[in-house]
Amino acid sequence: MFSKACTYGIRALILITQRSNEGEKIGAKEIAEVTATPEPFTAKILQQLSRQGIIQSVKGPRGGFYLDDEQQNTPLYTVVAAIDGDQLMTGCGLGFLECSDEKPCPMHAKFKSIRASINKMLQSTTLKDLSNDVEGGLSFLSLKN
């Protein structure tokens, strides 16, 4: 469903959101450790998210990554689109370019409601939502791969 880069990115963002709420920044090394992801690869993804304005970064001692208040309201949709593109959310399930309601591929109808619920979920779930659940003990970010 999502690429590894995307799952690593989401995991990292949830953790950064948590720390940001505690007024802390967090470095790539600790992010990789806590989220069980390969550090240099995760660092690359964070770089990309920073360039795209999804996170803030500060170089140097006591530097690291954080999210400002506005960024904590970023919906998952934006994150997934930034890393994986929007093929999952808008593209044809069988990979056809010309597929549409008017000229549907054989899976078009079957896919429609599924795509709708994926989109709804991605648009209505923010980083803050996910981080709140972890904070409240409803879910866990530190699981093994």
Add this chain to the structure above:
Amino acid sequence: MFSKACTYGIRALILITQRSNEGEKIGAKEIAEVTATPEPFTAKILQQLSRQGIIQSVKGPRGGFYLDDEQQNTPLYTVVAAIDGDQLMTGCGLGFLECSDEKPCPMHAKFKSIRASINKMLQSTTLKDLSNDVEGGLSFLSLKN
């Protein structure tokens, strides 16, 4: 969502089902042309599906691929599992191994109903269903990529 191999495989299977209903076999070359897929790659996927008992194949002149009656009732689930595995249907959305209802990842709850509808769709849709829609003009298999 699906790999290219999987979308090519599904496209091919729908066409083979149509032809099988007309009592015809169809060769890899024509399959690739009609479904707009790379021929040798599609041929490889068909080989794999044949080994896995999802399609029948006959070598030599007038040979080709076809589905027997039972195989036409194969649900998409079986096809997707055969080509892509069942990570999409059963795995964790964030890629964690240990994710479960008891110890859920941050996206677990959000994903649950989506995964359920994906599974339901894949289990309840057969190759024959999809081929019937194409046959009835409700959907189209020959679209551009």
Add this chain to the structure above:
DNA sequence: ATAATAAAAGACAAAAATATCTTTTATTTC
């Protein structure tokens, strides 16, 4: 039997995704 046909198998090639390593730049602390 022979020739023609079409899938099977296996080797090979290219591209994309994943992962790592090194050097540079910015920032902070002393």
Add this chain to the structure above:
DNA sequence: GAAATAAAAGATATTTTTGTCTTTTATTAT
């Protein structure tokens, strides 16, 4: 200002996916 720190950037490596090509095997038709 110098040293230390941590992200940015860029080069490189590995693996997986996608795609192609060649040879072999089975079948059919003549």
